[in-house]
Amino acid sequence: MTCAAAPFAGAQTYPSQPIKIVVPTAPGGVADIVGRSFAQKLNEAGKTAVVENKTGAGGAIAADFVAKSPPDGYTIYVGFHATNAILPHLQKLNYNPETDLLPVTIAAKTANVLVVNPSVPAKSMKELIAYAKANPGKLTFASQGNGSTGHIVGEQFKSAAGIDINHVPYRGAAPAAQDLIAGHVTMLFDVLTTAVPQIKSDKVRAIAIADAKRAKSLPEVPTVAEAGLPELESGPWFGFFVPAGTPKPVIDWLYAEAKKAFNSPDVQAQFEKQGLTAMLGTPEQTRAFVAGEYKRWGDVIKKANITLN
Structure with a gap:
């Protein structure tokens, strides 16, 4: 009886020490914004939360670190499409995203937008494809890392065009x-x-939004469907995950705090300005959503024959 009651007893006093929020990407990206927004709100509520950026292997190093951390609610992973739904189809990982990490909620989602350096003499998808065909091997596409949506959609673009x-x-x-x-x-x-601040300041040129509809922040930029490549619709998402075995009361507490944090007026205003939408489904709804994304990206990778080589 003592052992069975221990996790719940611990959950009732949780959190009694600092919570570490592990971000799998460099400072400045959406995962970092999401992680720091949550940490700030927890700190404002009188708890102690710190953010640690642990980069490498497309986020897999951070995911593996959290998956192998004690399941006590003091190490939280800012999980995202790459580490939880894409990379497992591309390489052997040291963790299983379906069994080693439990979802709390998806905090934010957004859309991709294809942008080019202003030196590229193309202002539309048609012109960009024509220029790429006239200059094979000359153009390069960056991505946020192997297995990111930027990588997969870039490979899709390469194949489709x-x-x-x-x-x-x-x-x-x-x-x-x-x-x-x-x-x-x-x-x-x-x-x-x-991308929006860089587009507005003419540091990069927008070609198309990888979404079903135009973005409010960039109403003049066509969608990939309007540009003739609807299969390129994509959007990254970012949420919170904990190691398998974390007590349900702890997960429920984190979910309740995340809902409060990301529904707060200041975070909502920040999200709107940055083209982000809060999802905030329950842990059960999030599990179903991530499972759907896992299948979707697996199908895309298989169909386009995408590899990391």
Whole structure:
């Protein structure tokens, strides 16, 4: 009886020590924004939360670290599409995202937008494809890392358009965008959050939104469907996961705090400005959502014959 009651007893005093929120990408990207927003709200509520950026292997290092951490609610992973739904179809991982990590909720989702360096003489998808075909191997597409939606959609674009462009992976959205602006790479399926300020300041040029409808923040930019490539619709998502075995009362507490944090007016205003939408489904709804994404991206990878090589 004592052992069976121990997890719940611990949950009743939780949290009694600092909570570590592990972000799998570099500072400045959406995963980092999501992690820091939650940490800030927990701290404002009188708890102690710290953020640790643990980059590498497309986020798999951070995911594996959290999966192998004690299931006590003091190590939380900012999980996302790459580590929880895409990378398992591309490589052997040291963790199983379906069994080693339990979902709390998805905090935010957004859409990709194809942007190019202003030196690229193309202002539409048609012109970009024509330019790529006239200059095989000359164009490069950056991504937020191997297994990111930027990587997979870039490979889809390459296959669907029949063009020869080279993939250059980075450790997060921010460094990829920085090198795009500097002209070290020529294009990127960026996320709206990080791309909109660069587009508005003419540091990059938007070609198409990888969503079913145009973005409120970029009403003049056509969708990929309008540009003739509807299969490129994609959007990253970011949420919170804990190690398998974490007591349900702890997960429920984290979910309740996440709902409060991401429904707060200031975070909602920040999200709207950055092209983010809060999802905030229950742990059970999140499990179903992630399972659907796992299947969807697996089908895309198989159909396009995408590899990390």
